[in-house]
Amino acid sequence: MTVYFIGAGPGDPELLTLKGARLISECPVCLYAGSLVPEAVVANAPKDAIVMDTAPMHLDETHAEIVKAHANGQDVARVHSGDPSLYGAIAEQIRRLKADGIDYKIIPGVPAYTAAAAALGQELTVPEVAQSIVLTRMSMKSTGMPAGETLDNFGRTGTTLAIHLGIRALREIERQLIPHYGADCPVAVIYRVGWPDELILRGTLSDIRAKVRDAKITRTALILLGPALADDNGFPDSALYDATKPHVLRPKAKT
Template identity: 60%
Template sequence: MTVYFIGAGPGAADLITVRGRDIIERCPVCLYAGSLVPQGVIDFAPEGALIKDTAPMNLDEIVADMVEAHKKGQDIARVHSGDPCLYGSIAEQMRRLDEEGIDYEVVPGVSAYAAASAEIQKELTLPDISQTIILTRTSMKSSAMPNNEDLKTLGSSGATLAIHLSVRNLKHIEETLTPFYGEDCPVVVAYRVTWPDQMIIRGTLKNIREKVREAKITRTALILVGHVLAEHSDFTDSKLYDPDFVHVLRLGKDKKKAQEVEREANTPGGTD
C-alpha cells in the first residue's frame, strides 16, 4: 500500500502530469484539497472509489483515513494543487506516515508561477536582466518567515520574485520593494491561473494595489515582480543558440577549439 502525494497543477485539469493522472485512475481512495483542486482532476478516479474533500478536515482526520486505507491494503491518491514541494503542507503528513510505517511517493506537478509565466508569455530569466527567480511569501496569518528570508532581504537581490499567499499584503510589498526595483517596476497578479475564472492583472509597484482592489481579489493569487515582465526588445540573446558558441553538441567550424571542448567534456571532472 502506498500514499501518492500528487501535484494536480495550477487549475486546468489537463495540466496534471500523465503519471499523476494514471495513479489517480487506479487508486481506490482519493483524498483531495477541494478548494484548490479542480473537479476535472478528481473525475479521473475510478468508479466506486472513496473520494473525500480534505478542506474541512484536520491533520489527525486525514492521517486516520490513510491508516484505515493502509489496513485494507488500498493505495491512496492524495491530491494537492500546484506542485506539492511548494507550500504543500505534505511534510507533516509524511512525518506522520513515517511514524505509522506507511509508504509514500511524491508526484510533481506544474506550479502556479510556471503557469502564470506561460499565460503572460514571459520568460522569467532574461540575459542581463535577471537570471534568478525567488519563490517566497510574506508573513501574515501563517507561520512566520525564518531569519534572513524577509522581503527586504530577498528584494535587495533584484531578482525576479514569485510571491505566494500574499495578495492581501500588497501595501507591504509595494513599500518594501520600491526602493530596490523602482515604482515603475512591472508587477503581474495572476488570480486562479488556468481556471475558467482566471484574471491576469498587470501594473507596477506604484499602482498594482489599486488595480487589485478594484478587481476585488483577496485570495488565490500569485504576485510576480521583476523587470523581466517589461516589454523588452533589446535584451542580449542567450549563448545557447549563438552560432559562435561552441559546445560538445555543436562543435562549430573551429576544429581545434571543437577538439578541445570534446576532450574537456570527456575528461573526469570536465564540463559539458
C-alpha cells in the same frame, strides 16, 4: 499499500501529468484539497473509489483516513495543488506516515509560477536582466517566516520574485520593494491561474494595489514582479543558440 502525493498543477485538468492521472484512476481512495484542486482533476477516480475533499478537514482527520486505507490495503491518491514540494504541506503528513510505517511516493506537478509565466507569455529568466527566481511567501496569518527570509533581503537581489499568499499584503510589498526595484517595476498578479475564471492584472509596484482592489481580488493569486517582466528590456540574445559560440553539441562556430 502506498500513499501517492500527486501534484495536480494550478487548476487546468489538462496540466495534470500522465502519471498523476493514471494513479488517480487506479487508487481506491482519493483525498484532494478541494479549495485549490478542481473536482475535474479527480473525475477519473474509479467509480467505486472513496473520494473526499479535505478542505474542511484537519491534519489528524486526513491522516486517520490514510491509516484506515492502510489497514484495508488500499492505495491512496493524496492530491495537492501545483507541485507538492512547494507549500504543499506534505512534510508534516510524511512525518506521520513514517511514524506509522506507511509507504509513500511523491509525483511532481506543474507549479503555479510556471503556469503563471505561461499565461503571461513570458520567460522569467532573461539574459543579463534576471537569471534567478526567488519563490517566497508572505506570513500574514499563516506560518511565520524564518529569520533572514524577508522581502527586503530578497529585494536586494533585484531578480524575479514569485510571491505567494501576498495579495492582502500589497501595501507592505510596495513599502519593502520600491526602494530596491523602483516604483515603475513591472508587476503581474495572476488570479486562479489555470481555472476558467483566471484573471491577469498587469501594472507596476506603484499602481498594482489599486488595480487589485478594483478587481476585488482577495485570495488565490500569485504575484510576479521584477525587470524580466518588462515588455522590452533591450536584452541580448542568450549564448545558447548563438552561432558564433560553439559548445559540446555544436563544436564549430558559424560566421
